[in-house]
Structures are given as C-alpha cells and as structure tokens.
Amino acid sequence: MKSFHDRVAVVTGAAAGIGRALAEALTKRGAKVLLADFDEVGLADVAAQLDMPALRTDVARPEDMVALADLAQAQFGQVDLLCNNAGVGRYAGFDHLSPTDWQWIMDVNFWGIRNGLTAFMPMLRANENGAHILNTVSLQGLYVFPGSAAYAASKYAALALTEALDAELRQEGSAIHCTAFCPGPIATDIATSGDRRPARYGAVDAVAADSIGSGTLKMLDIPRMPAAQAADIALDAVERGDFWCFTHPEYLEPFRARNAAIEAAAQRS
Numbered sequence: 001m002k003s004f005h006d007r008v009a010v011v012t013g014a015a016a017g018i019g020r021a022l023a024e025a026l027t028k029r030g031a032k033v034l035l036a037d038f039d040e041v042g043l044a045d046v047a048a049q050l051d052m053p054a055l056r057t058d059v060a061r062p063e064d065m066v067a068l069a070d071l072a073q074a075q076f077g078q079v080d081l082l083c084n085n086a087g088v089g090r091y092a093g094f095d096h097l098s099p100t101d102w103q104w105i106m107d108v109n110f111w112g113i114r115n116g117l118t119a120f121m122p123m124l125r126a127n128e129n130g131a132h133i134l135n136t137v138s139l140q141g142l143y144v145f146p147g148s149a150a151y152a153a154s155k156y157a158a159l160a161l162t163e164a165l166d167a168e169l170r171q172e173g174s175a176i177h178c179t180a181f182c183p184g185p186i187a188t189d190i191a192t193s194g195d196r197r198p199a200r201y202g203a204v205d206a207v208a209a210d211s212i213g214s215g216t217l218k219m220l221d222i223p224r225m226p227a228a229q230a231a232d233i234a235l236d237a238v239e240r241g242d243f244w245c246f247t248h249p250e251y252l253e254p255f256r257a258r259n260a261a262i263e264a265a266a267q268r269s
Helices: 017-028 040-050 062-076 099-126 149-171 190-196 214-220 227-240 253-268
Strands: 008-012 032-037 054-056 081-084 131-136 176-182 244-246
Touching: 008 017, 008 062, 008 099, 017 032, 017 040, 017 081, 017 227, 032 040, 032 062, 040 054, 054 062, 062 099, 081 099, 099 131, 099 149, 131 149, 131 227, 149 176, 176 227, 227 244
Parallel strands: 008 032, 008 081, 032 054, 081 131, 131 176, 176 244
Antiparallel strands: none
16 A cells, blocks of 8 residues: 555544554545544544544444444445554453453454454455555564463464464455554553443452563553554555564564574474
8 A cells, every 4th residue: 555645544443542643644644534432532532633434333342343344335435444453451460360351351452353354354355456454463462571461362362363364365366465563662541441441341450560560560661652653653564565563673572582482492392
C-alpha cells in the first residue's frame, strides 16, 4: 500500500492510545476511517474530532465485528486497511489471575483479532486493489516478564495467528498483506484498561506489586514513546509492505537471548 490517500481504513480501539493515534495519522494521510471502540465517550470524542463514522464495538463479540464490517460495506463499499488494534492489559502474578482475567484478556487481545479477520476477510479478498491487515501485537509477543503470563500469552497467540495467516496468503499469491506491529512501551492508558472492563468479566482485583516482578515493574516505569510516533512507525511499515514492525528495536535483547537459549538447547539434544 504505497499511499493512504482516498483509501478506507477500519481501526479498533480507536478511542485512545495507539488506536486513536492511528486514526488521526490516517486522516492526515488522506484516508477515510471507520472508528470502533468499546468506550462510547472516547469514541464519540474522536469521531467528532476527525468527522469520521464510528460504531461502539466489543471486539470480543463476533456479532459486533460483523456489524462493523456491515457498516464499512454500507458506508464505503470496501476496506483497504484493517487495523486490529484493540487491546487490554493486566499485569499480575499467575496465582493472582482469575479465570475471568484470563478470559477477558484472551477475548480482546486474541479473539478480537480473530473476530476482526473473520468478519472482514470477505471484503478484503473482494478488494481488487489489494488490502492490508495491521495487527497490533506487542514486544511481549516475543518474550515475557514475570507477571505477564496472561498478557504475553494473548500476544504470543496474536502473533502466531498473524504469522500463520500471512504465510497462507503468501502461499496462495494473495494481494492481501499483513503487518505484525510489535510496540514497546508507548504512552497509552492500557494499564488502566481494567477500569473499562465489561461487567460480564467481573471487577478487577487489586494486585500487590511483589506479585508482578521487578522486571515488569521496571518496564512499566520507563519513558514511553508518544502514541502518535508509534502510529507513524506502523503506517510507514504498512506503506513499505513490511511484515515486522517495531517501535523499540533496542528492547529486542531478551528475544535474542531467548533464541540463543533455544539454539543451545537444540545443540545439546
């Protein structure tokens, strides 16, 4: 996708953080954007700011994503870029994660992407100009910290889905391309996403800091990249047709160490 001018994009998680920054950057680059989020107030605000259509959407519900795809079809007739960006986070030691914590995080971070792909893939395949899928994963789809079990598991799954789908699309010679967007620490409100957790998952319990781990606490306390800068990095990768996209390549050392440990173990086998 060499240009976003007059292209149609759909962005989930568009009310705040990276999603809002993606929507703002896309409109600046000349795209038409359909906005989606669970947060009605934030969604209405960004829709008014950008003068773009919006639909309150719970990405964890397949029927909501189908409704979003139907609106995109009715409003624009096609979709050129699908940004599966909605995400939630909860850092806690394994023993402090309830079954509903796991369900909520997996429902949004993994099933939300799957639901988006299922709802929009027919429209993307029908686009004669080709299309692109941008899935927001995380550096924690590549390595973990103590206290990140549920979040990292959801992101590992999201990355595996993205890689497998891209491999299938390349095998069939499809004009649809994928980008796995792996941001590092970004200035967003994901740490407080539990405040907007749907009632069906129950309340979020307070977690003692010592259940999380010093590595994760340190990561949560480091300087964060502005969301607008992260969005531009992601869209530049889409324009280049890159599969991998990183905001913080300097934080890949734990990934390299993990790979080295795997190689060493394989050689001993």
